[in-house]
Amino acid sequence: MGRLFRLFRRSLFLKVFSLTAVISIALIYVVGSTLYGRITGGIFEEKIVSAISEGRSAIQYAEYRFTITGLNPKSNYRELASEVVKSANVRAEESGREVILINSRGVKVNGIPAVSTSNFLEPESVPTELRERVRENPDLDWQRGNLAYVNGKVIPGIFVGKAFDISGAGRYEMYLAYDFVAQQNNIDLIGRSLWVTGILLLALILLTASVVLRMVIKPVQVAAEIAESLTTGDLKNRMNVKGEDEIARLGVAFNQMATTLAEQIARLENLSRVQQRFVSDVSHELRTPLTTIRMASDVIHAARSSFDPTVARSAELLLSQIEKFEHLLQDLLEVSRFDAEAAVLSLDRIDISALVLKCVEDISVLAEEKGVLLNLNGFGEVIQAEADSRRIERIIRNLLTNAIDHSESKPVDVTIAHNDDSVSIGVRDYGVGLSSQYWNRVFDRFWRADPSRSRIRGGTGLGLSIAREDAILHGGEIRVWGELGKGANFVLTLPKVSGGDISNTPIKEIPTAQSL
């Protein structure tokens, strides 16, 4: 039931079609039954009129004949009565005419039976009310009733009756009964015809409705399907436009919309491609002169002992700034590669644990320089995963450098943990920390928590941004927790198998109460 309702709600066709069906059925029913009523009424009325007029003349004729016969003293009423009653069958082709002759007092006089009927019709068929009226009233009267026969047959019909006196025999009532068999047959026929017509009409209406609906709905359906495919990014589909009607106009407008959309998107894509291309080209073009500068400054730097102190110091600054510039350029190029979606993973099954240890070893010089103690947890086990070692190294290096830079010389915890699906590396410091409003902003390019704070030595401002891009490229993620004055926790989680599930992270970024 619920399914039917949902289907009904979802399908315009079903909605309009069933509405049309309900209205058509109601209309056909009303028209059909009115028509039926009118026709039936007409047929019966006609029969009644003809029955009354025929009955009247038949009774008059019988009365006349009784009167004539009464003038003759040797009159034979018995024979006449029998003849009058039998005359019912005279016009047999019309069928269904019966005659009833009843002595009002219910006695047999002069050979006329008290009650005589034609064709074994039960005299009790004559409606009592009619008899009462006929007895009291000299005029012809009629009433509808049922013709009941001795053999049990009952047929609806009409009774026409009148009372008259037969001289020397008393008062008699004569009734003529006409059945409605022919009329009923006609009416049945008409009824059947009306049914058939109604059903045919309904079928025709519904057929037309469905054809029209299809004509209208099909393009709407196609439009809906194409619109859906547009939303999924397939901008090539178009509607088939035929003719110049409203549907065709819908199609033309729809196609124009899709084309405009595709053009806009292409324009924007091109724009961003041009921009990315530009960034990439600039970075490349800067590299050759930078190499020359780099080598020159190296030569100068190597000879600095022969310079006077200010020049020697300048040579040192020159070299360190060039190094910084190099890093920046490298990061910028990496970012432009991510933007152009040109970054490609080169996956190998590697031991993540060993990789992280190597990074820790590499960074230990910097850590020592800053007086930062690195605590390792969870290492000592081979943890294999499909990963791009260059990128993972870069992520870990970035997280470690970042933690050491913000540690305020407090220790940094490096933790590794894994489950069936994923491996997590947590880098936790207890230094500056950051408030929750900045948790996601730390990944923004060139973002600084406090703009008045100078950039930390060596950082390009792109490190964490690149780290996150690298993690995402692996189908992994980096989560952050931090609190001012309590430090920060960065947790990198990677799927063990490329494309695997990482919803159940082995390390949570929010520290437990005791480690706060």
Place this chain on the structure above:
Amino acid sequence: MTSIMVVDDDQDLAEMLGIVLNGVGMEVDLVSRGDEALEVFKNSQPDLVLLDIMLPGTDGIEVCREIRKHSTRVPIVMLTAKSDTHDIVKGLEAGADDYMVKPFKPSELVARIRTRLRRVTGDINGTLTIGDLAIDIVEHTVARGGKEIPLTRLEFDLLVALAKEPGRVFTREALLGEVWGYRHSTDTRLVNVHIQRLRAKIEHDPENPTIISTVRGVGYKAGGSGSRS
């Protein structure tokens, strides 16, 4: 005196390279056009070629291919402003032994050049055999059934590194350290490309290598069918 041929269209960079290399006692020939490189190479017979990828005339990759046709021995180090996979792999496949991405440290360049020029005799003298190959370390030749197989110096070094310890599984990082002199693993594609090139020359069927086999997820080893782990 070691002679280095530098092919780069940037005059200033080329000159600076000259200053740096002269400073460490190397002689430098400067060439600024790709289409002149081969001629100069034939005339001067340098000990090593530094080759920029983007060059006027003939591009660096093509120059590399031409030089390789002429000499399998000379080490070629590509200099590239692009670190994009595509260019580097193309260069390596064209026969370059190593590459340096601009901007590089002069000291690193010198170290790389020295690695390429050193003779990896090590502590072994005489001959090594691996499979049906005979490696003559002194003569620097590899032969199968008396017939010499021409290898580049780097390919020779790579083969010797593996053949010295048959059965030992070398990680790509270990090979990078041993053969290329890298202390930090940077790019394992170097190893992959050169193993492919080496196999193409020495294996009976490079698709099913028997002399240098792959140990999946770890690296390479000499001899035996590759164990799958």
